[in-house]
Amino acid sequence: MLTTISLEDAIGLKLAHDITEIRPGEFKGAAFRKGHTVCDEDLCHLQRLGKNRLYVIDLDEDEIHENEAAAILANALAGEGVIWKNEPHEGKIEMLAEKDGLVVVDTVALAAFNMVDEVMCATLHSHTLVKKDELIGATRSIPLIMKRAPIDRAAAIARQKGGVLSVKQLREARVGLVITGNEVYHGLIEDRFAPILREKIIALGCQLSGLAFAPDDAEIISRAIRCHIDNGCDLILLTGGMSVDPDDVTRHGIKMAGAGQLDYGASALPGAMFLMAYLGDVPLLGVPACGLHHRITVLDLVLPRILAGEKIGKKELAFLGHGGLCRDCPECIYPNCFFGKGS
Numbered sequence: 001m002l003t004t005i006s007l008e009d010a011i012g013l014k015l016a017h018d019i020t021e022i023r024p025g026e027f028k029g030a031a032f033r034k035g036h037t038v039c040d041e042d043l044c045h046l047q048r049l050g051k052n053r054l055y056v057i058d059l060d061e062d063e064i065h066e067n068e069a070a071a072i073l074a075n076a077l078a079g080e081g082v083i084w085k086n087e088p089h090e091g092k093i094e095m096l097a098e099k100d101g102l103v104v105v106d107t108v109a110l111a112a113f114n115m116v117d118e119v120m121c122a123t124l125h126s127h128t129l130v131k132k133d134e135l136i137g138a139t140r141s142i143p144l145i146m147k148r149a150p151i152d153r154a155a156a157i158a159r160q161k162g163g164v165l166s167v168k169q170l171r172e173a174r175v176g177l178v179i180t181g182n183e184v185y186h187g188l189i190e191d192r193f194a195p196i197l198r199e200k201i202i203a204l205g206c207q208l209s210g211l212a213f214a215p216d217d218a219e220i221i222s223r224a225i226r227c228h229i230d231n232g233c234d235l236i237l238l239t240g241g242m243s244v245d246p247d248d249v250t251r252h253g254i255k256m257a258g259a260g261q262l263d264y265g266a267s268a269l270p271g272a273m274f275l276m277a278y279l280g281d282v283p284l285l286g287v288p289a290c291g292l293h294h295r296i297t298v299l300d301l302v303l304p305r306i307l308a309g310e311k312i313g314k315k316e317l318a319f320l321g322h323g324g325l326c327r328d329c330p331e332c333i334y335p336n337c338f339f340g341k342g343s
Contacts, residue, residue, distance in 0.1 A: 004053045007046055010038045016057040017066065017144050018090045021049055030090055034067065062148050066091035069119075069141035069151045076155035077113070077121055077139055079163025092140040096133050100205075101167040102308040103128045103136050109157060109164045116154040118142045123165055125341040129304055130167065137165045168308035173235040175201050176210035176228030178221060180240040180250050185215040192292055193239040200300070201237075204307060209233050214253075216241060221253025225284065235283050235306070237299075242273040242288040251275060254284055266317040268324030268340070271298025276312050283312070295332050298324070301340040 014035050021031035031049060032042065038054070046054075059065065064072075067088040074084045074093040083098045097103070105126035113121055123137035130136055141151065158164050177194055184191045191213070198208050210233050212224040221238070228236050241250030242264075251264060259277040264286075266274040274297075275286025283306050291297050301320060302312055310316070323342025 003057075006053055007038075007043050007051065010054045011040060011043075012037065014038075015054065018088075019046070019049060019051065020090055057145065059145065063145055064141075064148045064151055066141045066144050066146075069146065070139060072151055072155050073119060073121065073139045073141070073158070076158035077137065077164045079161075079166035081167030081169065082136065082163065082165050088140075091144070092138050094135055095137040095139070095165060097130045097136050097167045099132050099167060099169055101130065101169040102304050103130055104166045104168055104308070106161060106164045109161060113154050113157050113164060116150050116157070118146050118150055119154045121158075121164065127301070127305055127340070129335065136167065168310075170205055170304060170307040171309070173201075173206040173307060174209040174233050175206050176212070176225075176231070176233030176236045177208065178212050178214055178224045178228070178236065178238040180214045180216060180221055180238060180253075182215045184240075185213050193287075196291065197237055197239070197287070200303070204304060206235070206307070216249050218249045218252035218256050221250055222256035225254065225257040225279070229279065229282055233282070235285075236279075237285050237287055238275075239287045239291065240289060242275060242286050250286055254279075254286065257284075259284060261313065263312075263314045263317055266298045266302070266324075267319070267321030268298040268301065268317075268326075270294045270326060270328075274298045274302070274317070276302070276317060278311075294326070294328070296326065296334045296339065298340075300334070 014037055015032055017034050018030040019032040022028045070088045070091060070093040071086045074095060078084055078095050081098045081101055082095050084093055084095045103124050103126060105123050119141050121137060121139040177197055179191055179193050183189045194211060201208055210228045210231055214221045214224045225236060238250055241248040254277050257279055259279045262277040264275045266272060270290040271288060273288040277284040287299050291299060306312055323338055323340055326339045
């Protein structure tokens with residue numbers, strides 16, 4: 001229960017909640033924290049903040065304060081790889097990445113959680129790469145005082161699958177590259193794909209364990225794949241031969257190597273001719289030629305998810321369509337843009 005009292009009557013009492021101060025373009029935060037004892041010197045400051053009355057709280061058994069509610073919600077929302085401190089600021093608790101990795105959000109559970117009256121949680125997009133201690137989500141109850149029942153209901157929804165928000169660590173894959181194409185294999189042009197992919201691989205904490213060049217010959221491509229696997233590579237990237245020309249035989253080489261699952265085509269641009277296959281547990285990624293021209297393609301959306309342990313198939317490639325259209329900005333600012341953020 002909340003009781004309203006005048007500022008003068010509040011002298012000597014403790015504040016029931018944080019009191020926010022906003023100075024546009026300069027400061028936004030707690031001018032006074034919950035538990036602060038109001039004194040004479042505070043009155044003018046509080047009045048400048050538009051506070052002429054304050055609350056006194058006397059909670060009923062079925063009521064809960066916003067700070068306690070936030071802690072219950074954060075505890076239920078935080079899954080693997082997520083940390084938080086029971087130090088609410090203005091009723092809000094922030095959730096942070098416990099380690100470098102990939103944010104994974106159960107978007108259905110998050111929506112169900114946010115459908116509960118008087119609670120909220122906001123997160124980064126699922127499949128966002130983050131660093132340790134980076135902010136990835138925040139939660140709070142909306143009112144200062146509310147009934148416990150909605151908090152318990154929201155927490156139950158959040159914890160059904162072990163939390164709504166998690167951070168998956170990327171594995172350190174041993175990557176094999178197969179660069180295909182007669183023009184590169186026979187030295188007619190210089191290969192530019194290997195340096196691009198090497199940079200992407202290393203940036204994700206992996207190592208380039210093998211590099212092979214193959215002509216437009218399915219049998220030779222197949223042997224190159226098998227050789228990489230025999231040498232301990234547990235992830236293989238293949239470039240070229242993904243288009244519709246008669247010489248584009250990389251897909252056939254992947255099939256000849258024994259790939260059991262093969263999905264050709266992704267609902268994203270650039271990168272529609274991307275190929276995803278598996279040879280046993282080894283992922284094989286066919287990278288289309290657009291990767292030579294565009295700094296970011298569908299490869300950059302899919303590769304971190306694979307390294308985080310996700311199996312990518314037709315469904316995952318189809319869901320890339322929402323948000324999968326790159327605007328090809330004159331100055332690329334990815335990942336601080338919408339590309340790939342709808343999936």
